[in-house]
Amino acid sequence: xxxxxxxxxxxxxxxxxxxxxxxxxxxxxxxxxxxxxxxxxxxxxxxxxxxxxxxxxxxxxxxxxxxxxxxxxxxxxxxx
Amino acid sequence: xxxxxxxxxxxxxxxxxxxxxxxxxxxxxxxxxxxxxxxxxxxxxxxxxxxxxxxxxxxxxxxxxxxxxxxxxxxxxxxxxxxxxxxxxxxxxxxxxxxxxxxxxxxxxxxxxxxxxxxxxxxxxxxxxxxxxxxxxxxxxxxxxxxxxxxxxxxxxxxxxxxxxxxxxxxxxxxxxxxxxxxxxxxxxxxxxxxxxxxxxxxxxxxxxxxxxxxxxxxxxxxxxxxxxxx
Numbered sequence: 001x002x003x004x005x006x007x008x009x010x011x012x013x014x015x016x017x018x019x020x021x022x023x024x025x026x027x028x029x030x031x032x033x034x035x036x037x038x039x040x041x042x043x044x045x046x047x048x049x050x051x052x053x054x055x056x057x058x059x060x061x062x063x064x065x066x067x068x069x070x071x072x073x074x075x076x077x078x079x080x
Numbered sequence: 081x082x083x084x085x086x087x088x089x090x091x092x093x094x095x096x097x098x099x100x101x102x103x104x105x106x107x108x109x110x111x112x113x114x115x116x117x118x119x120x121x122x123x124x125x126x127x128x129x130x131x132x133x134x135x136x137x138x139x140x141x142x143x144x145x146x147x148x149x150x151x152x153x154x155x156x157x158x159x160x161x162x163x164x165x166x167x168x169x170x171x172x173x174x175x176x177x178x179x180x181x182x183x184x185x186x187x188x189x190x191x192x193x194x195x196x197x198x199x200x201x202x203x204x205x206x207x208x209x210x211x212x213x214x215x216x217x218x219x220x221x222x223x224x225x226x227x228x229x230x231x232x233x234x235x236x237x238x239x240x241x242x243x244x245x246x247x248x249x250x251x252x253x254x255x256x257x258x259x260x261x262x263x264x265x266x267x268x269x270x271x272x273x274x275x276x277x278x279x280x281x282x283x284x285x286x287x288x289x290x291x292x293x294x295x296x297x298x299x300x301x302x303x304x305x306x307x308x309x310x311x
Contacts, residue, residue: 013228014262016188066145069138069174071181072228 001046001055004078005063008039013072042067081308084112084122086152086168088143093129093165093285100285101126104301114146123308124161125152127168129221129283139182139224140170149175159311161205161304162277166222169269169279178272178279179237180229186262190223194293195260197245197268197282198252204271205307206278206300207244215252216245216296218282220260220268225281227263227270234264244278245269 009015022036068075083101087094102109133142164172172178197216245268249258254266269280284297
């Protein structure tokens with residue numbers, strides 16, 4: 001089973017990486033971009049050995065407790 | 081009285097901390113490997129700086145799942161003293177032993193230099209020997225030291241006297257210019273509600289001898305010895 005998890009910084013959290021990208025877009029000849037926020041993307045494969053009924057809870061736990069720091073980040077799970 | 085220095089793979093200030101604690105306190109110090117589950121016999125622990133587990137995912141994120149951290153939590157519950165320096169501070173926030181999180185420096189740059197810290201409270205086992213308001217000359221060296229917490233948490237830290245150190249200028253003012261990384265309220269170090277866990281980005285382990293440029297780091301380790309002696 002393939003799952004994607006997207007982790008983004010909360011809107012209130014400063015993102016110097018995104019700001020640096022945005023600030024330097026003009027030099028790449030790209031104008032008109034007001035804001036860039038950098039996040040993380042995870043491709044995850046869950047073993048078929050995990051019972052189907054348990055997969056959702058397993059992925060939720062992985063996304064919430066491991067891939068995300070709830071103080072600064074939000075997550076979104078994309079179920080295929 | 082025995083100190084332990086927790087060693088995560090990727091730690092690189094472990095030997096600095098070992099040497100600093102041993103030299104300053106004269107007490108026995110032992111390394112504690114991250115796979116260790118027993119902290120029997122230790123009175124204080126140091127979580128050193130570095131890049132634990134390569135700091136992949138987030139700074140300090142993988143370290144929180146190491147076997148030793150479960151024992152560190154129990155150690156904290158028993159009242160043991162824990163000081164996390166730099167990456168150690170990041171591990172403590174990720175583990176939930178201290179509130180908030182450390183973000184990338186606001187200026188995107190790794191900052192490595194001496195600066196001034198103002199001691200915000202003497203009511204901790206780590207600062208009992210330092211009068212409130214005293215300026216310390218202690219260096220930082222980090223790319224992810226921007227202390228972040230929501231407004232409620234910041235108010236609670238203030239109300240509970242949990243802010244240990246702030247970045248200040250030479251006159252003791254917590255100005256924006258004196259803030260090297262964008263930390264909320266110029267916060268450089270905090271303690272937990274139980275006051276037995278200190279996290280700080282600056283390195284007392286790099287400022288315990290005049291040959292390093294400052295001896296101010298000694299005050300923190302000496303305060304810990306005093307606290308443990310009277311415990």
